[in-house]
Amino acid sequence: GAVVSQHPSWVICKSGTSVKIECRSLDFQATTMFWYRQFPKQSLMLMATSNEGSKATYEQGVEKDKFLINHASLTLSTLTVTSAHPEDSSFYICSADRGAYEQYFGPGTRLTVT
Amino acid sequence: QKEVEQDPGPLSVPEGAIVSLNCTYSNSAFQYFMWYRQYSRKGPELLMYTYSSGNKEDGRFTAQVDKSSKYISLFIRDSQPSDSATYLCALCTQGGSEKLVFGKGTKLTVNP
Numbered sequence: 001g002a003v004v005s006q007h008p009s010w011v012i013c014k015s016g017t018s019v020k021i022e023c024r025s026l027d028f029q030a031t032t033m034f035w036y037r038q039f040p041k042q043s044l045m046l047m048a049t050s051n052e053g054s055k056a057t058y059e060q061g062v063e064k065d066k067f068l069i070n071h072a073s074l075t076l077s078t079l080t081v082t083s084a085h086p087e088d089s090s091f092y093i094c095s096a097d098r099g100a101y102e103q104y105f106g107p108g109t110r111l112t113v114t
Numbered sequence: 115q116k117e118v119e120q121d122p123g124p125l126s127v128p129e130g131a132i133v134s135l136n137c138t139y140s141n142s143a144f145q146y147f148m149w150y151r152q153y154s155r156k157g158p159e160l161l162m163y164t165y166s167s168g169n170k171e172d173g174r175f176t177a178q179v180d181k182s183s184k185y186i187s188l189f190i191r192d193s194q195p196s197d198s199a200t201y202l203c204a205l206c207t208q209g210g211s212e213k214l215v216f217g218k219g220t221k222l223t224v225n226p
Contacts, residue, residue: 004157006157034213034214042218043202043216043217043218043219044158044202044216046213046214049213091155093157093158095157095158102160102163103148103160103204103214104160105150105157105158105159105160106157107156107157108155108156108157110155
């Protein structure tokens with residue numbers, strides 16, 4: 001099967017610091033990766049679409065200067081939450097597109113900002 | 115009207131029951147239909163995908179699509195406690211690197 005990993009799985013940081021989350025497709029190449037945010041008991045909210053070698057496309061209302069996305073290779077995309085605040089605390093999940101309509105999700109990263 | 119409607123439940127059934135999960139959608143441009151299972155504090159797991167009307171079976175799971183009614187279903191036969199999770203339908207308008215539109219998810223509990 002298709003495997004997507006995320007690192008770290010859980011991170012606690014202080015308000016004002018930056019946090020980087022990595023998303024890797026382990027056994028396939030992904031031209032496109034997606035970043036989602038999920039609040040408790042809610043569905044996934046798409047934040048941005050990340051294409052290898054080009055700038056990410058952000059959804060309306062998502063601050064691109066706050067959530068920096070870099071798709072460095074066909075197997076790695078990173079999300080950096082800059083100057084994090086408590087309201088940024090959430091569950092961040094990436095997915096990688098294996099082609100056609102098959103998107104595979106990572107296990108998620110729980111971010112807690114104190 | 116939201117693009118995708120899914121009853122959030124919760125849905126509670128006894129072990130061995132047949133479970134029916136459903137989504138309706140309003141945009142006839144949706145052509146691809148997926149079902150994901152998400153355990154608490156985990157990423158969603160792709161269960162099934164289809165792009166045509168009709169039924170698709172995989173083990174205890176059957177995905178059903180009715181494009182004329184804009185209605186999709188996931189049936190789980192012989193449900194097990196390990197099936198307890200949130201089930202999300204996801205739709206997209208075309209293949210390739212298209213963003214998915216998710217339903218809100220239905221929380222299912224299968225009681226032993």
